[in-house]
Amino acid sequence: MSDISETKSLSSFPLSHGGSIPIVAYGLGTANYKSGRSDLDKAVIADTKTAIKIGFTHLDGAEVYGNEEELGISIRESGIPRSQLFVTTKVHKSISSPKNALTTSLEKLGTEYVNLYLIHAPFWDEKEKGITIEAAWQEMEEIYREGRAKAIGVSNFSIPELKRIADVAKIQPAVNQIEYHPYLQSPELVAYHRQHGILTAAYGPLVPITKGAPGPLDDLITNLSEKYSKSPTQILLRWAIDMGAVAITTSSKEWRMKEALEVSSFKLDSEDVENIRKIGTQKQRRVFWTKNFKD
Ligand SMILES: NC(=O)C1=CN([C@@H]2O[C@H](COP(=O)(O)OP(=O)(O)OC[C@H]3O[C@@H](n4cnc5c(N)ncnc54)[C@H](O)[C@@H]3O)[C@@H](O)[C@H]2O)C=CC1
Numbered sequence: 553m554s555d556i557s558e559t560k561s562l563s564s565f566p567l568s569h570g571g572s573i574p575i576v577a578y579g580l581g582t583a584n585y586k587s588g589r590s591d592l593d594k595a596v597i598a599d600t601k602t603a604i605k606i607g608f609t610h611l612d613g614a615e616v617y618g619n620e621e622e623l624g625i626s627i628r629e630s631g632i633p634r635s636q637l638f639v640t641t642k643v644h645k646s647i648s649s650p651k652n653a654l655t656t657s658l659e660k661l662g663t664e665y666v667n668l669y670l671i672h673a674p675f676w677d678e679k680e681k682g683i684t685i686e687a688a689w690q691e692m693e694e695i696y697r698e699g700r701a702k703a704i705g706v707s708n709f710s711i712p713e714l715k716r717i718a719d720v721a722k723i724q725p726a727v728n729q730i731e732y733h734p735y736l737q738s739p740e741l742v743a744y745h746r747q748h749g750i751l752t753a754a755y756g757p758l759v760p761i762t763k764g765a766p767g768p769l770d771d772l773i774t775n776l777s778e779k780y781s782k783s784p785t786q787i788l789l790r791w792a793i794d795m796g797a798v799a800i801t802t803s804s805k806e807w808r809m810k811e812a813l814e815v816s817s818f819k820l821d822s823e824d825v826e827n828i829r830k831i832g833t834q835k836q837r838r839v840f841w842t843k844n845f846k847d
């Protein structure tokens with residue numbers, strides 16, 4: 553992770569594959585995902601266009617969210633040049649061939665490249681899908697060399713899975729997108745990221761005030777909210793960023809989107825970052841992919 557002192561007033565973090573990644577992302581995967589429908593979801597388009605209009609430049613999509621077409625339309629209709637946006641998508645269902653999967657995703661997105669392409673999760677049956685983690689990563693590297701992804705990475709990978717990649721990689725992952733918040737700090741994994749130049753991207757950053765509430769941080773978050781005149785949401789998003797992670801959040805409400813974007817304009821004092829970290833360790837809560845992780 554980046555050094556905490558370096559994050560002051562930054563709106564992006566550098567990526568090991570070149571370029572930079574905005575510190576806050578708008579996610580299309582929880583509130584927005586589309587299940588089993590073939591028609592366009594107009595609400596997703598409206599919400600995503602609002603997100604782009606008010607200033608989100610980092611958009612977090614995935615094959616399995618079923619809304620890459622909606623994301624593509626939102627980008628085109630936003631009027632913001634593609635070069636000013638940072639678009640992520642991920643492969644999971646079609647992991648048998650990441651290269652073919654990306655071809656389909658790019659068609660749906662209506663763009664020639666993504667800024668970041670991720671293997672969504674290491675949880676697949678290698679015999680059934682006919683591909684190992686090592687072979688999947690080698691295809692990801694080809695995608696990077698082709699220029700169809702400006703950076704490549706993974707999501708939900710643990711240290712043993714990252715080591716399997718490290719053993720064969722010519723290009724190490726730039727990012728591991730994981731569930732990360734004060735109640736799920738995965739310190740060994742995050743230390744591994746730091747040692748190997750992998751940026752942590754945090755999904756579920758608000759778990760302590762959503763599915764993880766109530767909890768030991770409740771009083772501290774209320775106090776810090778008063779101290780900084782910022783909402784509990786902003787305190788938690790900023791905590792993730794001040795720990796060196798990109799914060800991926802979502803909402804269909806414009807005021808919540810604005811609230812999230814405003815976290816670029818302040819920074820928590822280091823003792824407050826540390827207090828949240830310390831008190832957060834009193835509770836452990838994983839919300840996503842709970843059947844797959846062995847911990
Ligand atoms: N790679 C992966 O496996 C995963 C990736 N993601 C990505 O991360 C994005 C964000 O994930 P989330 O966990 O939804 O993010 P999150 O932890 O930021 O939660 C967002 C939700 O919290 C609500 N919220 C905000 N402030 C609140 C408050 N004060 N009280 C109560 N509710 C509040 C919002 O309205 C929204 O519904 C997804 O859309 C997706 O793009 C999410 C899960 C897994």
Ligand SMILES: O=CCc1c[nH]c2ccccc12
Nearest residue numbers: 581582585586614616617840
């Ligand atoms: O990425 C977030 C979790 C997730 C995994 N598969 C799906 C499918 C649809 C929405 C979210 C997710």
